[in-house]
Each structure stands twice: as C-alpha cells, then as structure tokens.
Amino acid sequence: MEKKIQLYLYLLFVISNIVGFSSCHRKPEDVVRNYLDLTYIESRPDDAYDLLSSEDQKIKTRDLFIREINRKNYLKKKLPKNVRKQYKYEIVKTEKRADTLIVYTKLYKPDAEEIMRELGFFMLNSISGNEDKIPDPENALFSLMEEKPVVVISEEKIFKVVSEKNDYKIFLNFSKKKSAKNIKNYKLEERISKAIRELRFEEALSLLKVKDSVEGRLSQQTSDIQSILKHTVTLGKTLKMGNLEITALSAEIRPVKFRLDRTPGERTRELTSDEQYFILTCKIFNLCNQEFFCPKEKLSIKGDVNVQDNFGNQMHEIAIPEGISTIDGNSYKNLSPGESRTMEFICEVPLVLQAEKYLWKIKLNTDNRNTTMNAYILLKEKEIQRKIKQ
Secondary structure (H helix, E strand, C coil), rough: HHHHHHHHHHHHHHHHHHHHHHHHEEEEEHHHHHHHHHHHHHCCCCHHHHHHHHHHHHHHCHHHHHHHHHHCCHHHHHHHHHCCCCCCCEEEEEEECCCCEEEEEEEECCCCHHHHHHHHHHHHHCCCCCHCCCCCCHHHHHHHHHHCCCCEEEEEEEEEEEEEECCCEEEEECCCCHHHHHHHHHHHHHHHHHHHHHHHHHHHHHHCCCHHHHHCCHHHHHHHHHHHHHHHEEEECCEECEEEEEEEEEEEEECEEECCCCCCCCCCEEECCCCCEEEEEEEEEEECCCCCCCCCCCCCCCCCCCEEEECCEEECCCCCCCCCCEEEECCCCEECCCCEECCCCCCCCCCCCCCCCEEEEEEECCCCCCCEEEEEECCCHHEEEECCCC
C-alpha cells in the first residue's frame, strides 16, 4: 500500500511539473506577436517593455524605451485610418540556435518615400502660383491619403527570443559596450561600404550575409543589395518590372536638344546645348493589355534618376528648365497597352575620367496604381559613345 501511495505521489509530481511548465511557457511566436502588436501596430511601449529581456532592461530604462517608440510612431498617428491599416506583419518561421530562438517576421508598411513624393506634388498643385495659399502639411497629408491608393513595401525582421523564469522574452541587445567583436564588425562594415561604393555588389552581399548571421537578423541593407542585383541589366538586356519592360540600348556623352514651349500655330523651335550630358537611351514597353500609365513624369524628384561611378561619385538627372517643353523629344505621355517607346535619361557628365564602371538607377512607374520600382543599368567605360557638338 505504501509503495502504491509513493507511486501515485511520484506520478502526480511529474504531471504537475509538466502542466506547470507548459502553462508558464508561451510560444516564442506569441511573444513576438505581442511585441509587434504593442510597438508596430499600436503604440503601447509601456506594456511592451515588460516583454524585454532582463539584460535589455538593465541597459535601457522604461522611460527611455517609451520615448523612443513614441517618437518612432509619431507620424503613424497622423495618418488616416485607411493608411494605418496597411501596417501589418506575419510570422514566417522559427529556428533554434543554441539557447536562443530566432523568429523570422515580415513587416508591411506604407512607402514613406512615396507618401512624401505625393505630398510634395499635392502641395505644389494646391499652391497654383499663389504663395499665400500654401496648405498646412498635416491637413494636406490627410486629404491626400484619403484619396490616393497606398503603396505598401515590406521588410524582413528577425527577433531573438530567450527563456527567462519559465517564460520567453524578446532580446533586442541594447548593450553598447566596446569589444573585439564590435571592432571586427566595424572592419566588416568598412569592407561592405567599400564594395558598394566600387559597385562590387556580389561581394557586398556576401559580406552582408556574414554580418547578418553574426547579428542574427536580416538587415535592410542586405535586402536593398539583393534588390539591386535582381534588377540590374547591362546594355542590350531587358528587365521586366510589373507591367513594364525596359531594354538598355545605348549610352552616350553628347550635347542635347532643348525643345522650347510654343503657342498653338507657332512652329517648333529647338536649341542645342553648349554643355555635354551623360545620356542613357532605353526602350520601354507596356506589357499590359488594359492599363494606361506614364512610366516617368516630366517633373521628377531628385534621386529618381542618377548615375554612380566606381569611386562612389554620383551624377544627378538634369532638371528641365522653365520654358522648355522637352529634351531630345522625350515623351511623358501615358504609355498605351502594348505600346513601346524610346526614352532618354539624362544626367550630368562623369565627374572623373578614371572611372571604369557606372551604375544607372532609374525609378519608374510600373502600372496605373502608382507602383514604382528601380531599374539598374551597369555600364563599362568602353561602352559609352562620345560625340561633340556639330
């Protein structure tokens, strides 16, 4: 009888421990979901602070953490409800590495660059030449976002989750202590920066993957370099982006022809520039059977088109001067379904003669829903034709 009682007590002890263990442990994905709900979807950093590891809480106080999250979410609070709804996330997978669990996530949010671009055009159109009627930026943003479709971008983010006192906590590693590891990372970052500056993107990506594996996260810089490699072509090659196809035809350094604005009935007048420019000629093709859209606006934002050489120097797109309708006959009208068009992209001439490679970046609309993508054209110096003014 005594042995049976001991056996029952032992089984009860085992069962209670199993039940107790499972009840104290949330899934690591649940902790990450909770943290993202409190800091990314909403802004409740006071509650989110309790999800941080004890190591993180030693480094960063609750007040400092609350201030940082509130500052990061300030603009989000100003956006209309339909735009805020675009902030979403998904849990991709979970991996175990030694005593740490790695939770991979994908975050979705409105494209801030696209919002600011649209806001700029909206305010310029609202002014209509009357500087006394400049709209309030916050009201303009609200009005614009209520009407315009929202362009959504995504990024991958990795969270480390550690076990503490029979529960899971987020480990953000706020520690700023210098160490040999920090110095090694700094040297690695220098190599990455040099590879990107010299247009050696395959090498940069390889180094970034090493850095990411050490830090346990997929950085935005890694995603950016992957995107560049995916969307880079050379002369004669074709790149498909959404409903748009772009083929790089030629690269030249030469003067351009400015076509002047004219009134109805007046003949077309052209002026040839004294200066030379760096010109990339491409064929663009609308792959869609139903959509009309303009691949590139006449008035583009600085940075939409530029060229970088293998020394890191950047040459920017020239602005169309006042009184000029177009340059070299470029058309900025809608591209019809199935229509192809030759278009020139015009930048400043190379800044140094020693450069051996150039990378063109061209931001284009790829459908009629304001979706934009970057095309990259990689050139060698020997592929550039040079002409002089006739």
